[in-house]
Amino acid sequence: MPLFIYNSLSRNKEQFEPLRPGFVSIYVCGPTVYGHSHLGHAKSYVSFDVVVRWLRHSGYRVKYVQNITDVGHLTDDADEGEDKIMKQARLEKTDPMEIAQFYTRSFYEDMDKLGILRPNIAPAATAHIPEQIALIERLVESGHAYAVNGNVYFSVESFSGYGRLSGRTDLEAQQSGSRVEVRSEKRHTSDFALWKKAEENHLMKWRSPWGTGYPGWHLECSAMSMKYLGETIDIHGGGMENKFPHHDCEIAQAEAVTGKPYVRFWMHNNMVTVNGIKMGKSLKNSVNLKDLFSSFDPIVIRFFILQSHYRSPLDFSDIAIRASQTGLEKLHESYRRLTETNTGSGMFEVEPYQHRFNEAMNDDFNSPIAVSILFELSKALNAALDRSEGVSEIAREQVRAFLDMAGTEVLGILQPEGKGGDKQSEGAGKTLDGVMALLLELRAEARKNKDFALSDKLRDRLLEAGIEIKDTKEGASWSVK
């Protein structure tokens, strides 16, 4: 079954075939590390995590590169303003590299909790200054860039395809409509900085052929992508807001030098909104993940994200996440029942679900459909388990294999069997198992003797202690809430 991916460059779904058979190169724009991660990061990286997981499941060897931007971009317009990382360093009374390191660790902490697999290579911009300088040199030599007063600019007029990704190809229109004041030293308003001269007090700076300075905003991705993945890569992902100027600039820088297509498939994920308005750090409505994790299990957040398509905006609200939480618990419960129930003689056909799941994932990674298929399976499975003949050993193993693939390996929303979360250590878990077995036994005896006051007391007090009892046909079970 072929995989189709929506390519932002062609604005169409296209059948995906990697450049090199069996091998997929993918680069995703990483975070600028000057603050804790928010829900927007979660949406982006959960989405691409599932992309990578699905490609791997499909048999590809995937090399996934995601940068860490630890050189500060500027806080306001094109060429003015303070470096964001420097600003944060000033606010926290420390130095830029410490800020970058601190928030890099914070980022991975959050991403790990969301079940996001780490990229194969996570290059930091500051560790690739020579590569970036080399790229600028090539651009200057080939006449695509020019140096003025210690700054180096890319000349957009020297590159015919500039703006093709975002559709902003009319340079004149850009010039007249630009909100950025024309800077005299640039040849064209849309020319963008490759290298910037550092002021005296600038803390992050390096020596270059053009004097002491620091790299421009778009350069690192081109340089590092080409270094680790080659001049033409299969997939480049990122947030929609980066289409212009960031990705258009990346294309220009890379293709001007190599003369080859930089990226074959551009993928852009949509934004997170809060009450319909884009969430952003500068808008002060961003939902910090660490805060969110204090109210919701990170896997619930992951599930919430996957219930909408990566190209659709996701509107945040507590009510919507709570709905997801209830739904996910249902899937977990169904999976638990499957693994714990005794087998019987009943049949259960997984193949149709499997097929539709693959179809959904191969249709531009349609996770909401994939999730809905898990719900349908769960419903049918529960019904089958409710029947007296139950489900046969073979059927059970087939369903389990499917859920392990779809729910655990690909979507990352079901816990693998035997791994009951991080609520208690292994040893404590064993002890609790023993205690609970005894309590359930006592309660069963009480119920048998019609001592409902005692049995209800056990149930209620356990619930207060955070343990929920469920009475099923097969007897009582318990779970930590």
Place this chain on the structure above:
RNA sequence: GGCGAAGUGGCCGAGUGGUUAGGCAGAGGUCUGCAAAACCUUGUACAGCGGUUCGAAUCCGCUCUUCGCCUCCA
């Protein structure tokens, strides 16, 4: 002003030229000592106005509204 996306039942959220998305919430029922859980039943929605068509929520046009980008941003 330029570039782009979207408007779906109480809420979230897919999809499609004619047949049930799915989840949450709600209602009724089965089960249960009572609950919870589970299961069954239940909702005929697609911004508005025109057009194409045997038939459109799905295609085309217009209108309205919302959102993103054009300044760093996942």
